[in-house]
Amino acid sequence: MEARVRGSCLCGEIRFEIDGKIGPVGQCHCSKCRKLSGTDGNAIFHAAASSFRWMTGEQEIRRFTLPGGDGWVSHFCGQCGSPVPHRDHGGRFFYVPAGLLDDDPGFRGYAAHIFVGSKAPWVCIADEAPQFEAGLDSPRMDRA
Numbered sequence: 001m002e003a004r005v006r007g008s009c010l011c012g013e014i015r016f017e018i019d020g021k022i023g024p025v026g027q028c029h030c031s032k033c034r035k036l037s038g039t040d041g042n043a044i045f046h047a048a049a050s051s052f053r054w055m056t057g058e059q060e061i062r063r064f065t066l067p068g069g070d071g072w073v074s075h076f077c078g079q080c081g082s083p084v085p086h087r088d089h090g091g092r093f094f095y096v097p098a099g100l101l102d103d104d105p106g107f108r109g110y111a112a113h114i115f116v117g118s119k120a121p122w123v124c125i126a127d128e129a130p131q132f133e134a135g136l137d138s139p140r141m142d143r144a
């Protein structure tokens with residue numbers, strides 16, 4: 001889907017725009033994403049670095065490196081605490097939390113569930129999207 005979509009944090013200090021292809025969106029159920037979001041996981045999609053622009057507030061971004069977390073870093077707004085987009089290690093794309101979007105990205109529903117092997121016991125996945133034990137290259141859990 002080609003579109004221009006805008007996103008922002010809760011306080012609006014950090015704003016970004018994405019042109020070009022976005023989505024699909026996946027849901028990560030890992031324990032870190034659950035803590036980060038305070039919910040059942042993290043709805044996240046990739047945007048090419050070349051199509052991603054910070055509009056305001058990039059200087060407000062704070063980072064937290066999880067001790068013993070194998071380099072795992074969370075990125076969030078220093079004013080309101082919203083998780084914010086961050087680049088992958090290779091710098092080719094951004095991970096974008098879908099809940100930050102202010103425009104309709106076009107995609108509907110999740111394309112995949114990842115880290116289902118560590119999901120919260122109270123979560124029932126009710127859609128038909130493929131479920132992976134860990135990352136997208138891990139065993140499927142929705143097939144016997």
Ligand SMILES: [Zn+2]
Binds near residue numbers: 010011014078082
């Ligand atoms: Zn904010």
Ligand SMILES: [Zn+2]
Binds near residue numbers: 028031032115
């Ligand atoms: Zn996760």
